[in-house]
Amino acid sequence: MRHLIDPLDFTVEETGALLDLSECIAQNPESYSETCTHKKLATLFYEPSTRTRLSFESAMLRLGGSVLGFATADSSSAAKGESVADTIRTVSCYADICAMRHPKEGAPLQAARYSRIPLINAGDGGHQHPTQTLTDLCTIRRRKGRLGDLTIGLCGDLKFGRTVHSLVKSLVRYPDVRFVLISPEELRVPDYIIGEVLRPARAAFREETSLEKAMPELDILYMTRVQRERFFNEEDYVRLKDTYILTSDKMKNARPDLAVLHPLPRVNEIALEIDDDPRAAYFEQVQNGVWVRMALIMTLLGLTGKGERTC
Numbered sequence: 001m002r003h004l005i006d007p008l009d010f011t012v013e014e015t016g017a018l019l020d021l022s023e024c025i026a027q028n029p030e031s032y033s034e035t036c037t038h039k040k041l042a043t044l045f046y047e048p049s050t051r052t053r054l055s056f057e058s059a060m061l062r063l064g065g066s067v068l069g070f071a072t073a074d075s076s077s078a079a080k081g082e083s084v085a086d087t088i089r090t091v092s093c094y095a096d097i098c099a100m101r102h103p104k105e106g107a108p109l110q111a112a113r114y115s116r117i118p119l120i121n122a123g124d125g126g127h128q129h130p131t132q133t134l135t136d137l138c139t140i141r142r143r144k145g146r147l148g149d150l151t152i153g154l155c156g157d158l159k160f161g162r163t164v165h166s167l168v169k170s171l172v173r174y175p176d177v178r179f180v181l182i183s184p185e186e187l188r189v190p191d192y193i194i195g196e197v198l199r200p201a202r203a204a205f206r207e208e209t210s211l212e213k214a215m216p217e218l219d220i221l222y223m224t225r226v227q228r229e230r231f232f233n234e235e236d237y238v239r240l241k242d243t244y245i246l247t248s249d250k251m252k253n254a255r256p257d258l259a260v261l262h263p264l265p266r267v268n269e270i271a272l273e274i275d276d277d278p279r280a281a282y283f284e285q286v287q288n289g290v291w292v293r294m295a296l297i298m299t300l301l302g303l304t305g306k307g308e309r310t311c
C-alpha cells in the first residue's frame, strides 16, 4: 500500500508514468468511466478548499466510484477533540482511499501511520501540496512539451505558499531548471528550501524582488496569492498583499511563449485582463487537476494495467 504525502514519494520515473496516464485520460476520459466501480474515496478537509476537494470528488465520480467525507473540521468529530489517527482508523473502515487537507503541517503524515488505505496529502499548512504539484507538472509539460531546460519564476508568497515548496522540490530533479524566486523580503522562500532542496540539487536559482526585471527571461511564471490565513497579524497582510499584480502592461516584456500558472484561488495578483491572454494557463491547470487526480487514484489503488483501456 502506498501513500502520497510528499512530492518525492514518487520517483521521476513514477511521476512521468502518472503524467503519461493522465494524458491518456485527458484524451479519452470516457474509457475510464468504470475503472473504480465499487471503490470509495473519502475526502477529509479540515481546511477550506474548492479545487482540490471538488477535483478529487470529480475524479472519483468520473472513474465510476463514489465519494464520502467532510468539508470542514467543525462538521466532523474533530470538533469534539478526535485525533487524526483515530479519524483515519475509522475512515479506513468506510473507504478504499482518502484525501486529507489539514492546517497542521505533518498531519497527513501522522494519519498515514495509522491508515489501512492509501492516504493522499491534499495540503498540510504551509508545508506541502503534492497533488497541486502533479497538476502543475502536467500543465507545464502540456504547454512546453518538457519539464527540463526551463526558467521558472515563482512570484508572491514564497514563505507560506505550500504549492511553491512542493513544486520546487519536484522540479529540482529535472535537468537545467533555473529558478527565479520573486518575493518581498518578508515572504522569501524558507531557508530549508534553499539549504535542503535547491543547494543539494545544485539547482540554478536567484532571489529577486522585481517581477518586471525577471519577466523577460521566464518560460513559466508561477503566481501565488499572499496567504492571509497564515499571517500572525492583519496589518502585515494588508501591507504585503498587493506587492505583485500581473497586468497586461507587465506582460509586454514577457516571452510570447510564456505560460502563466497560478494554483488558485486568485485574489488580486493577476488582473482579470490577463485571462484572455493565450499565455494564461491557470484555468487549464484546473482542468488538468482532474486528469492527474484520476491517474493518481488509479495508481494508488493499483488499477493501472489491469485491463482497463489506456492509450
Ligand code: CP
Pocket (backbone or CB within 6 Å): 048, 049, 050, 051, 052, 053, 123, 132, 263, 264, 265
Ligand atoms: N489550488 C488549491 O489548492 O485550491 P483550493 O484551496 O481551492 O483547493
